[in-house]
Amino acid sequence: MTAPPLPQKSLDELTLGGNVALEDLVSRDGLTEVVKSANELFGLPIRVFAEDGKLLADAAESVELYAYLNTSRSGRAALSEVVAAVKALAPGPEGEAEYTCVTGARYRVAAIIYDSRQIGRMILGPFSADPSAGPPASLLALDPQLDTDNLRALHRKLPQSSEQTVSLVARHLARVLDLLLFSGHRALLTSNMHLASVRESFRELEDKNQKLQVAYDRLKELDRLKSNFLATVSHELRTPLTSIIGYSEMLVEGLAGELTSEQRDFVQTIRDKGDQLLALIKGLLDLSKLESGTMSLRKNQVDVAALVKDVVTTMTPTARKKEVELAFEVEKGLPAIWADAERLRQVLLNLTENAIKFTPVSGSVRLTAKIAGMDAQTGGDAGGMVLLGARRTAVELRVLDTGIGIPENERSRVFDAFYQVDSSSTREVGGTGLGLSIVKRLVDAHDGAVRIEANEPRGAVFVVTIPVRRATIG
């Protein structure tokens, strides 16, 4: 996914360009309200036009004199001339212009200026500045059909205002409009900046995501290469090692002639170390197979009770040698689980061996097996228990020891390959640091879970949960 380009010009268009229109900044309705209120206050007809001549606000009641003039043909013609003239009236450099029409009424045009540019006009009028002067001769002579008395009477009804008041009203309106325009412009800029900032932040995040994705893909590839390398090397190491072990075995058995007892001891040591090395290489091979997902599990119905008993029997000599008590406890009526018996045995053996290794003399190691709900075990009711609880029943296997225990903050890391809680203990008790990572991956391969708890008052508990049936959902 490519990041969108930097937003172009939005801010510049709004702040630098000259194309800010009156209507962009204030609403017509709002403008009409302001103009009407000024009209009520001063009795002056007021209209506001956009720069392109569009009428935006109108606060002008119909003028009776004009209505009367409209009844005659020449009156109509004169009025339309007035309209054209007023519309064409351009405020000069001073920002104002005035026009006196055939009826003697006046019109004042004032520019609406924002950011030193004219963006509209307002027209005040018609108004009569001097009512005592009466109608001009031009009005009375307009059409003989029009009644002069009526014209005089209606002329008196024209909106009245002094020149000075009109100037004040125009200036006042200009100031009010300026504030409205400024506020409108500010709001427009703010909302645009909000949008632009969000867009820009989004673009930035997209960019970072993309870089992270590339880095992540690379790491994944490296990890795959590492696993491949591990598998190849382990395999290549194993072949000559098998020969070394085989030949030293033959030597010990005296196939190449009798050995002195010292020679036999030496060869026996070579054999033992060879076995250790082989176990380590097998571990590495397992790990790489598990990591690359190429380990095939031969799953079958497995009797957990028999498995636990078998593991305890196997480990009893080791425990006895270290003077550690080894016991087990299996709940009655445990269902068979769907698993690879050999791999599960490897898990239990590894955990038990570890437990014995880290338990001091006269301590105890215990294996238990009981039935448990899978989800209930992995974090309590996180919601929807009623729906999910029955989904997967599981068998929970526990290996409890009374050893040094594992601090809480280390518990998730002990399953990393080559990790040991306290590297000084490695020298004391031995071990490659591979065992637990293999355990974790084997359990994962069974859709199970493994976690560590504290054993009271001391020691650690490894809890392995294996679902009874194959996971069919989720």
Add this chain to the structure above:
Amino acid sequence: MQLDFVNRELTIKLVYYGPALSGKTTNLQALHKAAEPGASGRLMTLETRDDRTLFFDLLPLTFRNQGSLAVRLKVFTVPGQVIHASTRRLVVQGADGIAFIADSRSAETQHNAESFIDLKENLKQHGLTLKQMPVVIQFNKRDLPEVRSDAEIAELASHGREPVYLAVAMRGQGVVESFVGLLHLTWSALDAEHDLNKKFGFDSDAFLQTVAKKLGDPRPLRDILGACVGGALDVLKPEAG
């Protein structure tokens, strides 16, 4: 820069950049206060409730010259706080010149430097380099205790290419000088690129003198421009291409 040939209008965008609370908005307020009525429009600030700049401040200044060319200056500030990185990038886009407002206090040295690097980075995002951009630097808050000394700044400035100004923006000191210096540098760069003086029969020195006067500084232009320490006011030319 935007040039409107029909209306003979030139719009120039100047940006006040710098770390948080270094006095960018205060500079604009001082310019606004100093400007003659008619030359300056309203100062628009888009700020948060705690008076910190949220997006930018905008001060419009308009000067008409004898060549009947209207020069509209749009002076922006950026929000200084680190989190507003994207806004700074948006505001700095299309800038014709930049005034970098630094905080003189010794404790702020690191923030000044970080902000300058941020400016460089943001220009780069728009495909620009500092070399192409007219920049003046202002050391503000000279009146505070524990500021870097005049001698130290002068020594550093003598090695740099940007003209450096000393200011107390709260009192309006050094504000107009910085601004006129920036405008001079910006105009030189734009003129070199677009040949403005010749095209419009424009006398840029007279124009700058008018601007200074309308901003309340009656001194001869040479004195105003000479107020900087270090840097150079006449070397900036746009890079070829």
